[in-house]
Amino acid sequence: xxxxxxxDRPRPQSITDLFVSFTVLALQGFGGVLAVVQREFVEKKxxxxxxxxxxDWAVAQVMPGPNVINLALIIxxxxxxxxxxxxxxxxxxxxxxxxxxxxxxVYAQFASRPExxxxxxxxxxxxxxLIGATAIKLAxxxxxxxxxxxxxxxxxxxxxxxxxxxxxxxVYVIFGLGGxxxxxxxxxxxx
Numbered sequence: 720x721x722x723x724x725x726x727d728r729p730r731p732q733s734i735t736d737l738f739v740s741f742t743v744l745a746l747q748g749f750g751g752v753l754a755v756v757q758r759e760f761v762e763k764k765x766x767x768x769x770x771x772x773x774x775d776w777a778v779a780q781v782m783p784g785p786n787v788i789n790l791a792l793i794i795x796x797x798x799x800x801x802x803x804x805x806x807x808x809x810x811x812x813x814x815x816x817x818x819x820x821x822x823x824x825v826y827a828q829f830a831s832r833p834e835x836x837x838x839x840x841x842x843x844x845x846x847x848x849l850i851g852a853t854a855i856k857l858a859x860x861x862x863x864x865x866x867x868x869x870x871x872x873x874x875x876x877x878x879x880x881x882x883x884x885x886x887x888x889x890v891y892v893i894f895g896l897g898g899x900x901x902x903x904x905x906x907x908x909x910x
Contacts, residue, residue: 730798874899
């Protein structure tokens with residue numbers, strides 16, 4: 720993983736810029752903010768290349784805790800060290816926390832209504848669509864993967880089958896298939 724971006728690329732101007740950027744992202748993310756983070760930081764702001772984003776996302780996924788929070792810590796730390804990591808984390812959590820607490824109070828009053836249950840089921844479909852759209856966007860990174868698109872697709876499908884169909888616990892899939900993929904990539908990188 721690259722620790723610092725190239726000096727000629729755009730970067731956050733300050734810790735405040737980092738905090739505000741993550742706050743804006745967090746307020747756009749319903750059912751998942753990954754697609755928004757990729758669009759903002761890779762395509763619009765260009766703080767990261769697509770390859771750096773994929774590397775950071777891979778690390779964020781295997782760390783314990785919420786993936787996008789891990790990603791915020793990685794990106795914030797890349798630019799401003801511990802202060803940047805804390806600013807990015809605060810940006811991701813502060814405003815959404817206030818909104819969720821407010822919504823929880825409102826939900827308690829209206830939870831028994833059928834319209835509320837229907838709305839929540841609709842949001843589940845939206846979240847699934849966001850995940851699918853993000854997977855399609857990130858698939859471009861398979862072209863430059865050391866494993867190649869065929870191996871990446873095979874590992875992706877094996878993971879899907881293991882988790883969705885066979886109900887294998889995620890930790891076993893990460894260490895099993897993830898370890899196998901890492902070993903294969905290491906072997907391909909050997910001279």
